[in-house]
Amino acid sequence: MTLTVQQKDFYQQNGYLHVPGLLTPQEAAAYRAECHALAARIGENDATWASVKGAEAQLTHCHDVQFRSAAFTRLLVDDRLTDVCRAIIGPNVQLHHTKMFIKPPAKGSPFPMHQDYPYFPHERHSMIAAILHFDDAPEEKGCLRVVPGSHKLGPLPAEGEDHHLPAYPLADGTPVPAKAGDAIFMSYLLVHGSGPNRSETPRTTILVQLRDPEDRPLREGHGSRGQGMMLAGVDPRREAFEFAWERKSA
Template sequence: MITSQDVQFYKENGYLLVKGVFSQPEVLEMRESVECIIQRAARAKADANHAWQGDFLPPDQLKKLVLKGFHDVHYHDAAFTRAATHPNMVSVLNGIIGPNVQLHHSKMLVKPPANGAAFPMHQDYPYFPHRDHSMLAASVHLDDADMENGCLCVVPGSHKQGPIPHIGVHYLNHKEHPISSGTPCPAGAGDVLFFNYLTIHGSDVNRSERTRRNVLFQYRDAADLPTENVHFDWGMGLMVSGENPDFNNVKPNYRIVEE
């Protein structure tokens, strides 16, 4: 699926766009699954607006923006379990991470037409810091994405800077790191953008009449351990490739408590 030159590009730049990872029938199945999740969330009265707040846009603009986002979509629909372990995905992950790959979590992000919310520039590192920094995101495009409908922008090579202080954990100073500082990564439906969790990235508002739907999977090397007790859930650590070298460290240590 990728070449040694692709792997080297990822190491140098902190990201890699891989074309045609998913077929159009697979993309259509995931689109339908996204819509069903949104409908079920609405019926469950869990359909909140997940647009980021802050000072990166004027308040009158922020209140108009909408983002539909749900974590752990592979718990909601088997289409995303299949996507997370898809042979084409695993092929790329083996090239970038290595033979032993775990899924950390998944989520979906839907920017509706005309008012889909922006993501200011940030690193994913503060949300789930790890020892060896093998963690990466695989952003699966379910629609064609360009600057008009808010495609992802990355800062090539920024992963080499290491962790950078964020404003309230969430995002970087937008005056020092505007979205315009990133390199746009336009992509087609079925393409996947892989980027390290230290790579600075963000996306602008969806100003088009087209929806921008992405499903994002976070992966790590099975030997890479979290350094803080944050962002844990029941299913993190699912092996998508290879083996877990640490027999005693295979799942979060949870217990049921009665209230």
């Protein structure tokens, strides 16, 4: 899976890229089943953001899914995923963390517009997210919404414990509907969010955060057990490896 010149240019100009059919529909269905089986095992685990929390909003999530199912370990090193990441980040791609999100039917929680930057800021802003869709995600199911080109604004002042951006209404974001098997890659500086799931079926995704291993964190965040795993290329640094939770925050 290589990117065309047009795709690379689109990413550079807009801060995101929709890649249709990264996975086959059959693969997406299998990963969807893994996600819902995992959700059943871990039980109640609502992750609705504080700024939209309420009885009518729910969100099932799980960090570090590769430690819960071997299927996700294999997915992280799938060449179709890592090849696109290398085209954006460079030859060396390092895992930061993974998250599963399931927006349940009828009351799946929205994500207010935000940047991922405040959660794990880095010196060179190489951090990207890959959102892998295991269900169709049309607008009525709360698809991703973005502000194209906003990654060029740099870090923006955010509000609240969930670092949302009230100056960017969710309804004004550009919707990026996706099909099961599609992937969306985006800069962690891109202003983005997603709407509520008002449909009768779930919206199931895995989010993978990745970076250049030479891009140093300004402070630690989401210090997962898998952080630092090389998914493509090598870590060219000479110093001894340290786990995120062993380092002192700047």
